[in-house]
Amino acid sequence: MTDPQQRPVAIPPGEEPQAALSTEIAAVHEGAAGRTARHALRDFPPYRSSVLRHPTHELVTVDPEEIELVSPAFGHVDVDPYESDLTIQHAGEPLGSRIVVEGRVVDGEGRPVAGQLLEVWQANASGRYAHKRDQHPAPLDPNFTGVGRTLTGPDGSYRFVTVKPGPYPWRNHRNAWRPAHIHFSLFGTAFVQRLVTQMYFPGDPLFALDPIYQSIPGQAARDRLVARYDHDLTVPEWALGYRWDIVLTGATATWREDEHGEH
Amino acid sequence: MSTEDTGHGGRPGFDTPAGAVAGQEHRTAAEALADEQPLEGLPNLAQTPSQTVGPFFGYALPFAGGAELVPAGRPDAVVLHGIVLDGAGDPVPDALLELWQPDAAGVLPHVAGSRRRSLGRFTGFGRTGTEADGEYAFTTLLPGAVGDGPRWALVTVFARGLSHHLFTRAYFVADGEPDPSDALLDRVGARSRTLLARQDGPGSYRFDVRLQGDGETVFLDYREAPAR
Numbered sequence A: 001m002t003d004p005q006q007r008p009v010a011i012p013p014g015e016e017p018q019a020a021l022s023t024e025i026a027a028v029h030e031g032a033a034g035r036t037a038r039h040a041l042r043d044f045p046p047y048r049s050s051v052l053r054h055p056t057h058e059l060v061t062v063d064p065e066e067i068e069l070v071s072p073a074f075g076h077v078d079v080d081p082y083e084s085d086l087t088i089q090h091a092g093e094p095l096g097s098r099i100v101v102e103g104r105v106v107d108g109e110g111r112p113v114a115g116q117l118l119e120v121w122q123a124n125a126s127g128r129y130a131h132k133r134d135q136h137p138a139p140l141d142p143n144f145t146g147v148g149r150t151l152t153g154p155d156g157s158y159r160f161v162t163v164k165p166g167p168y169p170w171r172n173h174r175n176a177w178r179p180a181h182i183h184f185s186l187f188g189t190a191f192v193q194r195l196v197t198q199m200y201f202p203g204d205p206l207f208a209l210d211p212i213y214q215s216i217p218g219q220a221a222r223d224r225l226v227a228r229y230d231h232d233l234t235v236p237e238w239a240l241g242y243r244w245d246i247v248l249t250g251a252t253a254t255w256r257e258d259e260h261g262e263h
Numbered sequence B: 001m002s003t004e005d006t007g008h009g010g011r012p013g014f015d016t017p018a019g020a021v022a023g024q025e026h027r028t029a030a031e032a033l034a035d036e037q038p039l040e041g042l043p044n045l046a047q048t049p050s051q052t053v054g055p056f057f058g059y060a061l062p063f064a065g066g067a068e069l070v071p072a073g074r075p076d077a078v079v080l081h082g083i084v085l086d087g088a089g090d091p092v093p094d095a096l097l098e099l100w101q102p103d104a105a106g107v108l109p110h111v112a113g114s115r116r117r118s119l120g121r122f123t124g125f126g127r128t129g130t131e132a133d134g135e136y137a138f139t140t141l142l143p144g145a146v147g148d149g150p151r152w153a154l155v156t157v158f159a160r161g162l163s164h165h166l167f168t169r170a171y172f173v174a175d176g177e178p179d180p181s182d183a184l185l186d187r188v189g190a191r192s193r194t195l196l197a198r199q200d201g202p203g204s205y206r207f208d209v210r211l212q213g214d215g216e217t218v219f220l221d222y223r224e225a226p227a228r
């Protein structure tokens, strides 16, 4: 272009409009089409904080050794049963919509991951974390911290009682909002199954706009992070129920290649 | 079974290529799981994807004594410390590191209490956030070798901006000790120095983590292996 009127105006970092971000997201997804992802891409420029924090060398593939094939042990000495109820940690009840989140943690063959530590943390119903660095001008709730823990049962099952977290703004780009989510941290039976991720709620209008959710190429993979509303889990006159099952395989590579060339 | 997941000739657990589902309504995790088909009688389920740990884990994941796998006063305690740096060489003040290692005899503990130090057990597990200057420090035991190989600990790095955690190994090298060797160290050549936790004082070993750029730490992927 020679006409100066046609040159794009330099937009300061953090001020890019959503449309520009959405275009960037679509371009990365386009480049990933035809490959299948297990995990979020570490190199995902629309998520600005990732730019200087992802390795540029290819990861080195190894066969896991003994250390990597077992996990630390947790038990009832580590977690009190009441820690799975995030609504009873203070004198009063937290504000917001009370929910039950229930599911199973299994390995790639469907075997339960039993007796393992599952940790959660989340914003309150207004979208504010009880964390000193969260500056979102939404109210803190004196009756809600938003941290929970539990051990999976013999069948890999878990259950939390909490309130539905609110969406919140973050400064990735102009008018950036995270879809409502609960952060999950999980241990499998092998350390290489370690997983930190986020659970989302069905039908969130922010999914398409969010560079963190969209850092996973492939709708099928993204869908795995969305809980299902389950009326059978809903407790009459008390709380709405959501079901979310979690699969921890042993492989950690982002891409899952098709060894049989069937694509 | 919905049609968008069927293009794999019966290979279960494969995701749909991203382009094939444009405009599709979001399905839930349970519905996505239901699309997986059994392989020789066993379900072959697809991995639940990672997401970044974000900036606000600090009041949730660290726990009292998480950085002290053993009390600092113990005669056989060693310090494993270093700095986490980003691609610009700046400290990463909001990383979370986990340490997982055998005891001094090379035995992997399997005792509950991994997040409760008051029981006085060595569980092999530690967790700590980096400080404002990017530094971290664990107090632990020198890991013994498991089998014939050199002695090392598994280090896992989480951070805001890191969409999926990173695994690496810290190989402990005492003063005057020859550099260790094993299949991984040999394979990565000169980059193996990024995996060495070298002694930098009495009972102290230094292991820096560079997420990107010059001297980038060797990070690991694992081939799928059956969990025990």
Ligand SMILES: [Fe+2]
Residues within 6 Å of the ligand: A123, A178, A181, A183, B054, B056
């Ligand atoms: Fe969050």
